Amino acid sequence: xxxxRKELWFNLPTRLGFVNITPQVEACLQESGIMEGLSLIxxxxxxxxxxxxxxESGLHQDYEHWLEELAPHEPTSHYxxxxxGEDNADAHLKRQIxxxxxxxxxxxxxxxxxxxEQIFYGxxxxxxxxxxxxxxxxx
Amino acid sequence: MIGVKLGLVKSQSGNCDGLVxxxxxxxxxxxxxxESGLHNDYEKWLEKLAPHEPVSGYxxxxxGEDNADAHMKRQVxxxxxxxxxxxxxxxxxxxEQIFYGxxxxxxxxxxxxxxxxx
Numbered sequence: 452x453x454x455x456r457k458e459l460w461f462n463l464p465t466r467l468g469f470v471n472i473t474p475q476v477e478a479c480l481q482e483s484g485i486m487e488g489l490s491l492i493x494x495x496x497x498x499x500x501x502x503x504x505x506x507e508s509g510l511h512q513d514y515e516h517w518l519e520e521l522a523p524h525e526p527t528s529h530y531x532x533x534x535x536g537e538d539n540a541d542a543h544l545k546r547q548i549x550x551x552x553x554x555x556x557x558x559x560x561x562x563x564x565x566x567x568e569q570i571f572y573g574x575x576x577x578x579x580x581x582x583x584x585x586x587x588x589x590x
Numbered sequence: 591m592i593g594v595k596l597g598l599v600k601s602q603s604g605n606c607d608g609l610v611x612x613x614x615x616x617x618x619x620x621x622x623x624x625e626s627g628l629h630n631d632y633e634k635w636l637e638k639l640a641p642h643e644p645v646s647g648y649x650x651x652x653x654g655e656d657n658a659d660a661h662m663k664r665q666v667x668x669x670x671x672x673x674x675x676x677x678x679x680x681x682x683x684x685x686e687q688i689f690y691g692x693x694x695x696x697x698x699x700x701x702x703x704x705x706x707x708x
Contacts, residue, residue, distance in 0.1 A: 452708050454605035456676055491607055491672050495683025497622045522635065531627030540631050543622055547632075547667055551621050554607075554672050584681060586674035588607060588707055 455483035455587040458495070463577035466524070467545075469511045470572045472501075472583065476555075477562060479585045486560045488589015492570060493552030495582040498542035500549035500573035518545045518575075542575035549573045557589055604678055606707020610688060611670030613700040616660035618667035618691035636663045636693075660693035667691045675707065 457479050459472060476492055492501050504510070522544035527533045530540030553570060556563035572583055610619050622628070640662035645651045648658030671688060674681035690701055 452605075454676075454707070456605075456674070456681070489607060491674055493672070493674070495686065497683075497685050521639070531630045532623075532625055534627055535625065540628060543628055544631070544635055547620065547622065550668065552672055582683060584674060584683075586607065586676070586681065588605065 452588060452590060453483065453485050453488075455479065455485060455585075457482075457585045459572075459583040459585065460580060461572060461574065461577075461583070462580045463574045466542075466575070466577050467515055467518075468574045468577060469514070470574070471506050471569055472572050473506075473562075473570045476570055476585060480557060480560065480562060480587060483587045484560075485557055485587050485589040488557045488587060490555045490557055490562065490585065490587040491552060492555070493584050493586075494546070494572070495584050496576075497551075498539050498546055498576035499581055499583075500546050500571075500575070501552050501583060502549045502571055502573055503553050503555075503568050504571060505567055506569040506571075514549075514573075518548060521545075521548060539576040545575040546573070557587065604675075604708055606675045606705050608673045608675050608680070609670060609702070609704045609706070610673065611702050612664070612690070613702050614694075616657050616664055616692075616694035617699055617701075618664045618693070619670055619688065619701060620667050620691055621671050621673075621686050621688055623685055624687040624689075632667075632691075636666060639663070639666060657694040663693040664691070675705065 522541045524541045527538045532540035640659045642659045645656045650658035
């Protein structure tokens, strides 16, 4: 069995944002030489997500509004977690809705996707350096 | 919600993936911060999104159950996590910790840990 590991680094200029990382994951898969197996792509930070959905900017705006409604950033004093000196409790909640990781089948050396599946990094507490782990195992 | 740290998987495995999942549909396994204030925030937030009361507000509870809210809370928090294992260690960022989230407790329930690899 082969295994491949790589980290992707991000430093988004905004608190919240989405980045399509499908091309980077495809490049990793090619580099790994793995033809059959599983790829795991996970946020290494607990205020960020990796998820699969549509690469459509309107939807990304919808996500932003919806997440803000479900877990508002303000008032920061509303959250106990923020009494520790943080102001990112909402980001921990938003990340739970959008998920931590995706696991994608690798078939014939390709990500075995449906027609519209794209992989995104979701940032909910940006403006600092953060990482995503890509781990591919198989043969 | 009870957050129980799973101090797991110091296995013989070198490079593999570890799947950790709740075996019950009113519980979660998730990764987040081991900070009690945040756990309190989760509890309040989940209660707002899917309140336990009134139990009659849910069709599921017509079956005699009173745990419809727990099925919804579990969907928000997730069923499983998959963690990379690299050189025999959980391949984690600085603050990642694995939790069991219980939304309908006071009975025996299980979590499955499955490692695949070498």
